[in-house]
Amino acid sequence: MKALAGKGRRPIEIKLPPLHEGGEGTICAIEGQSDRVAKLPKDVQHVCEAKLQALRSRLQIATGTFCICAPQELLYSSKDSSLCIGCVMPYVSHARPLFQIYRELRNGKLSLKDGLSISRHLAEAFANVHQSHSQIADVNDCNVLVAAGNRVVIVDVDSFQVQDGGQVYRCNVGRPEYTPPELQGVSFSSIDRTVACDLFGLGVIIFSLLMRGFHPFAAGFSGSGNAPPLGTRIRNGVFPYAQRGVPHYRPKQSAPPYDALPAEVRRLFRRCFEGGHRDPHVRPTAKEWVQVLQRVTAADFAANCPTNVRTITTVQAFDRLRARLTKRLKTTKKIAVVGVIGAVSMGILAASVSHWAVNALPAGGTTRTTVATAKPTPRLWWTLANNPYKQ
Helix, strand or coil, rough: CEEEECCCCCCEEEEECCCCCCEEEEEEEEEEEEEEEEECCCCCHHHHHHHHHHHHHHEEEECCCCEEECCCCCEECCCCCCCEEEEEECCCCCCCCHHHHHHHHHHHCHHHHHHHHHHHHHHHHHHHHHHHHHHHCCCCCCCEECCCCHHEECHHHHHCCEEEEEEEEECCCHHHHHCCCCCCHHHHHHHCCCHHHHHHHHHHHHHHHCCCCCCCCCECCCCCCCCCHHHHHHHHHHCCCCCCEEEEEECCCCCCCHHHHCCCHHHHHHHHHHHHCCCCHCCCCCCHHHHHHHCHHHHHHHCCCCCCCCCHHHHHHHHHHHHHHHHHHCCCCHHHHHHHHHHHHHCCCCCHHHHHHHHCCCCCCCCCCCCCCCCCCCHHHHHHCCCCCCC
16 A cells, blocks of 8 residues: 655555554554554544644654654655545554553563563653643553563554644543543543643553552442442542541452552652542652652562561461352352362461461471461562562
């Protein structure tokens, strides 16, 4: 497929089939160019040439830590046509979407060091966008990619909100789990977003990167009925890690211990999700995140990580296992199986507790039983507490 690029209408060859095809358009390789691709919308009638030109002039940026995939050239079908059919933008190979990074952090393929460096690079990218009087607007885990060296790549830039002169080109889309409370349930096409809106989404991503992929508003729910969706929790300011706690909501038991985060990181999260719920302008800026994330290290997390939370009593473990299985297996026959499974599990757990107890012998050498004083620490954080540089 042939197209003409830029003001000079330079001919280029767009290769088919597309590298990627989404709901709004396609990404195609360009003949002879490995570091650039063509983005072609499915409906060219809705392409805003003025917005693409504004993004092109403001956001052409790439550093060693991040890349903003802004339009570099606009595409046209012929020399005489004034109809823009897409744009040429940078391409970074082998980049993985953020939701995949969350999984890799959770299963141990990536370490906390990776989470820290990705967070810092992302904050640098946000700061750069905000300096250009633009907003990312549709912050989510699909529009942020991570390449080699934990370099952050921001894509889908044509959905940014950008201001050019007196004209504001809005973003009409957004995901509720990254949308600040003041915009929950609001029609995006009817409002101008602010930097403070981006900063909420930035806080959500950094929290997830430092807490093994867990969303800051994900929580165990003990109230009546079904747990409200994330968007409703965000709108109501139900942050389960709040200083005073939140009735009927508690942090996920499988999440890392929140107290292991360095104090200055927790202060920024408090401003983002507690103070920011009352006043969006108190949310920490991207530059503030950069400054803090440049100072903290994995060792700072290890210093706060509890060392007495990896043991659990056999009775507690057995009761929890039996309760889970009994809830799922409703028939009498299946409940009988629970007893068999429970007996086997109790033996395994008893052996595990004995092993833990031996490793926690007092100075005199006498065997003692270790009783849990807190929730179990996930293995990733247990490893970190013992050797922060092992990963």
